[in-house]
Amino acid sequence: MAAHYLGGWRIDITVRDGVRVPLSAAAIARSAVQALDAAGAPAPASLAVILSGDAELAELNEKHMGHEGATDVLSFPMLPPGAFPPHPGQHIGRSSDKPFVLPPGQRPHLGDIVISVERAAEQAEQGSGGQAGDVRWSVADEVRLLVIHGVLHVCGWDHADADERAAMRELENELLADK
Numbered sequence: 001m002a003a004h005y006l007g008g009w010r011i012d013i014t015v016r017d018g019v020r021v022p023l024s025a026a027a028i029a030r031s032a033v034q035a036l037d038a039a040g041a042p043a044p045a046s047l048a049v050i051l052s053g054d055a056e057l058a059e060l061n062e063k064h065m066g067h068e069g070a071t072d073v074l075s076f077p078m079l080p081p082g083a084f085p086p087h088p089g090q091h092i093g094r095s096s097d098k099p100f101v102l103p104p105g106q107r108p109h110l111g112d113i114v115i116s117v118e119r120a121a122e123q124a125e126q127g128s129g130g131q132a133g134d135v136r137w138s139v140a141d142e143v144r145l146l147v148i149h150g151v152l153h154v155c156g157w158d159h160a161d162a163d164e165r166a167a168m169r170e171l172e173n174e175l176l177a178d179k
Contacts, residue, residue, distance in 0.1 A: 001013065001014045002014075002025045004025065004026060004029035006029055006030065006033045007033050007036075007037065007043065008043030008044045008045070009032075009033055009036055009041070009043055009044065009045055009046065009047060010044070010045075010046040010047075010107065011028075011029040011032050011033065011046070011047050011048075011049060012046060012047070012048045012049070013025045013028055013029060013048075013049045013050075013051070014048065014049070014050045014051065015051045016050070016051065016052045016053065016056065018053070019051050019052060019053055019117050019118075020117065021051050021117055021143070022117070022121070022138070022139040022140040022143060023140040023143060023144070027140075027144070028049055028051075028143070028144075028147055029049075031144045031147040031148055031151075031175070032047055032049060032113075032147050032148075032151050034148065034175050034178065035147070035148045035151035035152055035155070035175055036110070036151055036155065038171055038174075038175060039084055039085075039087070039151065039152055039155035039156075039157065039171075040084055040085035040155070041084060041110060041151075041154075041155050042083065042084075042108065042110075044107045045107055045108045045109070045110050046107055046108070046109045046110065047109070047110045047111060047112075047113070047151065047154065048109075048111070048112040048113065049112075049113050049115070049147060049150075050112060050113065050114045050115070051115050051117050051143075052114055052115065052116055052117070053116055053117065053118040054070035054116050054118045054119055055070070056114065056116070057070045057071055057072070057074060057114060057115075057116040057119065058070040058071075060074050060114060061074060064076070070116055070118075070119055071116070071119065072115065072116055072119040072120055072123060072146055073113060073114070073115045073116070073146040073149055073150045074113070074114045074150075075111060075112070075113050075150045075151075075153035075154045076111050076112045076113075076114075076154075077110065077111040077153065077154045077155075077156070078108070078109050078110055078111045078112075078154075079108065079110060079111070080156070081155075081156030082156070083156070084155045084156045087156070087157060087164075087167060087171075088163065088164070088166075088167035089161055089162075089163035089164025089165070089166065089167045089168075090156065090157075090158075090164055110154050110155070111154035112154075113147065113150035113151065113153075113154060114150075115143065115146045115147065115150065117139075117143060120139055120142040120143050120146055121139045121142070123142055124136070124137055124138060124139045124141070124142040125139070129141075129142040129145070130142075130145065131145070131149075131169050131172060131173075141176070144176060145172065145176060148172050148175050148176065149168075149172060152168055152171065152172070157171075
């Protein structure tokens with residue numbers, strides 16, 4: 001595991017054995033911090049990014065989401081959506097959105113993101129990458145998108161509703177354009 005401290009956040013990056021990552025840990029941390037900043041995440045705080053393969057993602061997807069098969073990214077937020085500033089398309093007013101208060105001086109852990117680099121490579125190479133599944137680009141760009149996408153989920157963003165999906169896609173595009 002490598003810890004990167006940027007702008008009040010600690011980004012812990014873990015690369016599973018045998019996983020070949022197409023960009024540096026520093027670049028991954030910068031993408032995560034871009035998204036944390038854009039989402040108004042509290043700082044100081046920590047976030048974990050785990051780079052893995054399809055087998056682990058399939059196991060996590062079934063165990064935690066009830067879906068069979070691998071997926072490209074899963075997010076495990078530790079704070080409720082209400083701990084973050086409201087964003088376009090978000091449904092406000094859920095009673096579960098009350099933030100958990102830590103003692104002073106404690107760095108809250110925002111959550112974990114697990115990415116299948118294997119799935120990212122396949123999507124990029126087959127032209128089924130990007131938000132709409134119709135982009136052919138580098139594996140590095142696909143991993144960057146998945147980092148940003150995962151961070152936004154940790155920060156309470158979702159894409160189940162059309163308005164929120166449009167806002168999430170727009171923000172992802174802005175962050176991807178700002179390398």
